[in-house]
Structures are given as structure tokens and as C-alpha cells.
Amino acid sequence: MNSDNRNFRISGLIGLVAAMMLVLQACAPGAMVSGDSGEDGSIAAGPPQALTDQYILQSGDEIHIQVFNDDELTMDATVNQSGSINYSYVGSIPVAGLTAAELTESITEKLSGAYLKNPSVNVTIKQYRAFFIDGEVRSPGSYAFEPGLTLAKAISLAGGMTDRGSRRRINLLREIDGVKKNYRVDFAQRIMPGDVVTVGEGLF
Secondary structure (H helix, E strand, O other): OOHHHHHHHHHHHHHHHHHHHHHHHHHHHOOEEOOOOOEEOOOOOOOOHHHHOOOOOOOOOOOEEEEEHHHHEEOOOOOOOOOOEOOOOOEEEEEOOOEEEEHHHHHHHHOOOOOOOOOOOOEEEEOOOOOOEEEEEOOOEEEEOOOEEEEEHHHOOOOOOOOOEEEEEEEEEEOOOEEEEEOOOOOOOOOOOOOOOEEEOOOO
């Protein structure tokens, strides 16, 4: 066998191994899902700390606004259905679509000059908006979200599955970048605020 044929076969084997590795990665459990509704898999949700830093505020979230050395401007507020809050002296402030850090900058700007010379503002999330669970669970409804919540714990909060519930037919509806998508998920899936979980009925 000459050197050209040998090099050609070695290159072919390397290419085959690389292709097999890509296939195995795509089939690995917990791979991130993208695409239209009804697609099987799980969604990468990120650790609790990432949720705190990058979380987008929406209707139903409760925030704490602290203005240092000014008790009158320090308050709790819940984002209303229009995506805003009513803030002392300032009036209505748009909140939906902002992170806590972005809202801090917005309030600081509004208070500067007209109300305070150099306001020191800090916005934190006091209570995330609820998630919802329905279908074949014993107590369907809305429940308070907490960072690190998994599907298994969410189902437990709802009293567990009924006798007719299916572990393989659990659907999650999540809004991502303004678009709502449906996913099939397993018990290890991280739940996010605003998620809607539906436990389907098993086929008997």
C-alpha cells in the first residue's frame, strides 16, 4: 500500500470518528431543545445565580426598591398587568422587559436632579412571579417560584401526580424572547417563573 492510499484511509477514519462523536452529542440526555412545539427533550435553564443576574421582569414579579437614606422612596411594588409600577413622586414606570440592574439605572435617572442630588438606588427581586401546573396532578394551580426549582419538586408542590398521570407525557410551555414554545420535559427539568406545566394522561 503506497503512502497516498494510507493517508487517504487514515483521513477517512478520522472523519468517521468525528461524525460519530457529533451524533452521540446530539443524542445525549438533557441536550437543549430548539424548534417548534411538540419537540422532545429538555431545556437548559441555567443555575439560580444566573437567573438572579439576567432575569427579565414581567407582570406578577414583586420587587424591592431601596433608596439609601430616604425611607419615603424605599418601597415594595408588584409589576401590574400593563408591565409597570406606580412609584412615589415619579408616577408610572415601565418595568416589563428590564432586568433589576436596568430598572435600577432607570429609577436613578428619574430621581436625579428633580428629587435627589445623588440618589443611591438598588432594585432586587423580592418574589418571582408564579408558575402554573395543571393536568394530572392532585392540586393544579399557580405556585410561588423559587430558584433551583425542578419539575419533580413542582409536581410535589401540586400534591403529586394522579393515578392516571404519565411521566412520559409532561409538557412545558415557556416564553423565550417573546415567543411561547412547547417542550416535552423530564423530572430533572428546571422550572422558571411563568412556566406552564401540563401533566398528561397515561395510555392504559
